[in-house]
Amino acid sequence: MQARRIARELALLSTSQLPANPQRLAAQEFSSILVAAIRTLTSEVQDTLETAATELQRSKDQLLGSEFRAPDPETAKAMVSEAIALTEKTINHLAIAVELPEFIQLANQQEVRAYTQAILGALVSYRADIDQLLTEALVDWQLSRLAQIDRDILRIAVVEMLYLGQPDRVAINEAVELAKRYSGDDGHRFINGVLRRVTDQLKRSPELRTSISEIK
Incomplete structure (x- = not known):
């Protein structure tokens, strides 16, 4: 691994x-x-x-x-x-x-220690911005109603895209793999759909990515 x-x-x-x-x-x-x-x-x-x-x-x-x-x-x-x-x-x-x-x-x-701490640090520091972006990407769902494992997978993917320099495609693929391992039967499809909408939002509003990234 x-x-x-x-x-x-x-x-x-x-x-x-x-x-x-x-x-x-x-x-x-x-x-x-x-x-x-x-x-x-x-x-x-x-x-x-x-x-x-x-x-x-x-x-x-x-x-x-x-x-x-x-x-x-x-x-x-x-x-x-x-x-x-x-x-x-x-x-x-x-x-x-x-x-x-x-x-x-x-x-x-x-390397595992450093990257784990980087993910958790950004996740805690920028939780409000991350959740706002995810809330806007959800269709007919509320973030608070998702299973905790799905919320955390989505948050980690957004952290990697916005704060840790991972390409969107890589962050999405890794999130899907996590969902296949830890989420429900159709969790990976749901995760993939939400994150695709997140990346669409960022493409339409590139200044959002820039303004969030500047918080680092």
Whole structure:
């Protein structure tokens, strides 16, 4: 995994447990950030394993039941295909649990630490500007009504575009990857749509990007 990708995950997983005051955040040891992220990730792994067990049982029941419940071969085929899809989803969930030791080890790299702290610092310092931009990009939604994980993914992407010099395309693609990993089934599509509208706003009003960037 690339250093900046790990840094994005660290920022995403720790932001909800860290102080919202810039001065207090700056005083935090990186170990506190890592512990906050590990707590969140551990909880995610536990939930994932429980979900995986449930889905595996559903897959088993589907396979065993397809032969007896299906009235025709086509229905049986569809039921088996659904069971296979559930099994694949289970394998994907288990991958998150397997990666935890690697995640902890890579998080100690200097580049990871620096980029994580840069994301969190900008996220806390410029939260009002970030949220205003996202609010304007939402269609028939309120930012406060989004799942916290989706809000934080969107905020991190905007931070990277406006304050950390990431190309818009890269920031969007990385946000979509985070959403595929941590959001709901269709979360990545929603994230992609909102961020595309953000970039459209910035293209129509380039002075907005300049004025926000000058705050740094």
